[in-house]
Amino acid sequence: MQVTKTTTLGETVALNEPLAPASSQQHGKVQVSHGTGRRWPLSRWLTLLTFAVLLALPVLLAVLDNSFLLTLVSRCMIYGIAAISLNLILGYGGMLSLGHAAFFGIGAYVVGITAQNFMYGTALMEWPFELAASNDAIVVWPVAILLSALAALLIGAISLRTSGVYFLMLTLAFAQMIYFIFVSLDQYGGDDGMNLMSRNTLLGLDLDNDLTFYYVCFGCLLLIYLLVQRLIAARFGMVLRGCKQNEQRMQAMGFPTYRYRLMAFALAGAGAGLAGALIGNQMEYVSPNLLHWKMSGELMVMVLLGGLGTLLGPLWGAFAFLLVEDVLSGITEHWMLFFGPFLILVVLFAKGGIYGYLIRKEQP
Amino acid sequence: MSTTDTPWALEARGLVKRYGQLVATDHADICVAKGELHALIGPNGAGKTTLIKQLSGEIFSDQGQIRFHGADITRMPIHQRAHRGLVRSYQITSIFEEMSVIDNVALAVQALQGHSFRFWRPAASDARLREPAFRCLERVRLAHRASVLAGNLAHGEKRQLEIAMTLAAEPSMLLLDEPMAGMSPEESGQMVELLQALKGEHSILLVEHDMDAVFSLSDRLTVLVYGKPLVTGTAAEIRNDQRVREAYLGEEAA
Numbered sequence: 001m002q003v004t005k006t007t008t009l010g011e012t013v014a015l016n017e018p019l020a021p022a023s024s025q026q027h028g029k030v031q032v033s034h035g036t037g038r039r040w041p042l043s044r045w046l047t048l049l050t051f052a053v054l055l056a057l058p059v060l061l062a063v064l065d066n067s068f069l070l071t072l073v074s075r076c077m078i079y080g081i082a083a084i085s086l087n088l089i090l091g092y093g094g095m096l097s098l099g100h101a102a103f104f105g106i107g108a109y110v111v112g113i114t115a116q117n118f119m120y121g122t123a124l125m126e127w128p129f130e131l132a133a134s135n136d137a138i139v140v141w142p143v144a145i146l147l148s149a150l151a152a153l154l155i156g157a158i159s160l161r162t163s164g165v166y167f168l169m170l171t172l173a174f175a176q177m178i179y180f181i182f183v184s185l186d187q188y189g190g191d192d193g194m195n196l197m198s199r200n201t202l203l204g205l206d207l208d209n210d211l212t213f214y215y216v217c218f219g220c221l222l223l224i225y226l227l228v229q230r231l232i233a234a235r236f237g238m239v240l241r242g243c244k245q246n247e248q249r250m251q252a253m254g255f256p257t258y259r260y261r262l263m264a265f266a267l268a269g270a271g272a273g274l275a276g277a278l279i280g281n282q283m284e285y286v287s288p289n290l291l292h293w294k295m296s297g298e299l300m301v302m303v304l305l306g307g308l309g310t311l312l313g314p315l316w317g318a319f320a321f322l323l324v325e326d327v328l329s330g331i332t333e334h335w336m337l338f339f340g341p342f343l344i345l346v347v348l349f350a351k352g353g354i355y356g357y358l359i360r361k362e363q364p
Numbered sequence: 365m366s367t368t369d370t371p372w373a374l375e376a377r378g379l380v381k382r383y384g385q386l387v388a389t390d391h392a393d394i395c396v397a398k399g400e401l402h403a404l405i406g407p408n409g410a411g412k413t414t415l416i417k418q419l420s421g422e423i424f425s426d427q428g429q430i431r432f433h434g435a436d437i438t439r440m441p442i443h444q445r446a447h448r449g450l451v452r453s454y455q456i457t458s459i460f461e462e463m464s465v466i467d468n469v470a471l472a473v474q475a476l477q478g479h480s481f482r483f484w485r486p487a488a489s490d491a492r493l494r495e496p497a498f499r500c501l502e503r504v505r506l507a508h509r510a511s512v513l514a515g516n517l518a519h520g521e522k523r524q525l526e527i528a529m530t531l532a533a534e535p536s537m538l539l540l541d542e543p544m545a546g547m548s549p550e551e552s553g554q555m556v557e558l559l560q561a562l563k564g565e566h567s568i569l570l571v572e573h574d575m576d577a578v579f580s581l582s583d584r585l586t587v588l589v590y591g592k593p594l595v596t597g598t599a600a601e602i603r604n605d606q607r608v609r610e611a612y613l614g615e616e617a618a
């Protein structure tokens with residue numbers, strides 16, 4: 001019997017527990033009376049719709065001959081990846097991190113630094129061994145992901161010894177430290193950042209082509225989305241959500257919670273690193289602003305705007321944030337003046353964010 | 365560190381826990397034999413929960429030593445004690461309110477089965493988690509509520525879930541902190557039945573205010589007053605002990 005049940009994910013998952021025959025019947029009855037039955041839940045429709053629109057959008061834009069929007073949507077998808085990765089620790093893990101921009105920025109700087117060295121034909125480092133710069137995404141991006149994850153591992157290892165406001169302060173402090181390190185790197189533009197000559201190549205693909213780049217971003221987004229979806233429903237995700245709800249009980253049941261939270265923190269850092277590598281390519285410009293705490297705040301706003309602790313919410317939040325920013329900043333320089341009230345309205349009236357509000361009935 | 369030639373499942377000696385000036389546990393000795401149901405009673409604020417916390421590893425003791433099946437676990441963190449088979453339940457219900465009832469228990473089962481760095485297979489369709497979890501729910505008569513959100517359970521049901529989660533860890537020893545707190549007489553009756561069934565399978569340290577239940581269930585009792593064990597003995601011995609009457613049973617025994 002195929003029964004479905006609603007979880008805290010706001011997603012419907014099959015509950016195929018093979019139970020003892022007598023009890024399974026009884027169990028099944030309870031399930032059916034809950035009434036979701038075989039019908040697809042709204043969240044699944046919305047997910048399908050979202051990715052279908054993103055997949056088809058370039059065709060429409062080609063007809064309209066609107067390349068500006070293509071770039072903007074690429075940007076939204078990239079921030080969506082960063083927001084999804086933040087949501088992993090913020091929404092599912094309950095870790096209030098205000099340092100996520102650090103990992104985003106590190107990813108971008110890996111791209112920037114390798115690009116500059118590649119352009120000048122200089123070595124990335126000469127000691128202890130000489131390391132030449134590459135311009136292929138297949139090398140550069142994994143390095144960006146790895147270094148971001150490593151930074152997250154180090155920062156998390158210390159910050160996760162605390163919780164609540166102290167955790168927030170520590171992640172903020174570490175991120176600002178990294179910000180100032182990059183500001184002081186004069187050979188890489190210091191305060192001003194640096195321009196890239198061109199985007200990376202990806203196994204012969206020309207990413208300077210905006211359409212190609214769009215689909216690469218789309219592919220990365222889809223990949224990250226699916227990975228997080230699996231991870232959240234897997235044993236690891238159960239532990240992560242358990243730690244958010246009642247860490248003390250988790251420990252009493254036998255979970256060394258610190259390790260699991262640290263792993264989640266590092267994975268989120270890795271996701272942000274990928275987003276950073278993409279944004280560096282997208283803008284062909286990398287600056288310390290990407291690591292500033294304001295960026296961490298914006299990523300957090302995206303998550304809250306779309307729906308904390310939902311799979312699709314952060315992506316919607318990134319789109320809402322960037323599209324509204326784009327429209328408003330075209331009208332007035334003081335766009336934050338109008339964006340602020342919009343945010344307050346969403347938080348007050350659409351509890352759980354835009355997407356979270358739509359699927360609220362599926363959530364407990 | 366021999367683990368076999370001791371009659372004790374749990375052996376705590378000279379435990380001390382201070383909260384500032386207050387000595388919550390004051391050089392307490394408590395020993396629970398293998399398979400024994402040992403009750404810990406005492407007036408409110410006597411330090412029963414504090415002692416449970418020290419034994420389970422939630423807090424470390426300022427002084428003293430704890431042995432579990434002969435092995436010194438004094439400095440062992442709580443999650444490792446759980447893996448050794450020493451698991452507690454909570455006086456104030458401590459469950460995962462935003463998860464379904466069965467997910468609560470499945471998580472407790474999961475804690476046993478090696479590490480949880482498993483990122484791919486959905487836990488909700490994993491028979492290795494679901495089947496044992498469901499059996500635990502049947503045991504506490506909560507199976508019919510398996511898919512309900514834990515936060516939506518009635519108080520008594522939450523207490524049952526609390527026990528199911530403890531049992532799911534397949535512990536050799538249970539530390540139960542007032543499992544019947546706030547239960548209706550009918551629910552308490554069921555809990556006594558359950559404890560009766562668990563007795564013998566597990567070593568149990570039971571903190572409980574319900575004297576009828578305590579006297580009918582326990583092999584031995586320890587009376588705790590101001591963090592210090594006053595006397596340990598069988599139900600009959602405790603009932604007839606003058607000091608206990610004065611210190612604790614007071615009105616009831618008079």
Ligand SMILES: Nc1ncnc2c1ncn2[C@@H]1O[C@H](COP(=O)(O)OP(=O)(O)OP(=O)(O)O)[C@@H](O)[C@H]1O
Nearest residue numbers: 383386388406407408409410411412413414415455
């Ligand atoms: N974290 C703490 N900080 C300070 N004092 C504490 C703390 N926890 C407990 N106490 C004090 O220690 C004493 C023992 O408390 P404890 O909760 O262990 O008693 P108890 O026997 O479980 O009581 P009850 O029957 O009400 O559950 C009380 O005086 C309590 O106020």
Ligand SMILES: [Mg+2]
Nearest residue numbers: 412413414455
């Ligand atoms: Mg207590």
